[in-house]
Amino acid sequence: MFRGIHLLAMDAKGRIKIPTRHLGQVTKICSGQMVMSIHPDDPCLVLYPLKDWQQLELKIGELPSLNIHTKKLSRKLIGHAIDCELDKIGRILIPSSHKNYANLNNKVILSGQGKSFEIWDERAWKDQIEKIERLSNQTEVPQEISKLSL
Template sequence: MANFLSTFECKLDAKGRLVLPAKFKAALPEVNGAELILNMDKSGCVEIHPAADFQRRIMSKISGLDEFDPKAKLLRRALMSRVSEVELDGVGRILVSKKVLEHAGIEREALLVGVGKYIEMWNPERFHATQNDLSEEEEAELIAKYLSNE
């Protein structure tokens, strides 16, 4: 499983292509490492997942939703309409569609944030604005709740 760490400032070219940083390329799994899934997250960023990992962790759960439950169908449709597949080209770039860039508010500059199993692509200003969403006290409480050994 991939382990993406660090934050990188990146520029997109005029065609909307983004060069994945070497550290992130190196963290991609060997099998189907060139295939990635872009997910337009509700928070305003774009998640970048290795395709095999996305299939195993997320698609398997979505596929398991009850096909006859109207609410489950709405959820499946909502989730799947925000997803697109891309491939790394020979130079290590991905072509990001205009729809995806507009969702994230990205024009020429993007911030790539490694968050463990996947990468988040942000408009730099939007990302920095979200960093105020969690106070130091709230962060400490969440660390104690989710990351402590007790």
């Protein structure tokens, strides 16, 4: 499971280094083979180990293909997917098209999301957290979350 938030520097070529904390796990799970795509709803990228990405693709493929929400999800998530492999020192290359989509600058946030990562521009991440905080204060907490014991 990928957990935690990491502030990373993106180099001039658009590479980021997977934190040491996760590097061994990524190597073990997928031999460094990962898939990157754009997030269908948020201005960030998603990064999955290959086997978890393949499972997600299968689930999307089982959805009704003529449904507009399925089309949106498929076109954004699968249509923008690229294979990426860790280099010898544990970096991945973010293509310029993906950097542009997420408005990535030299400081990025790598956020563990369990089976995947999100990649955010540092400022956009802070804005998103503030936005979620404001919105969550305006709506009632769902029963499922209220039942969760921490």
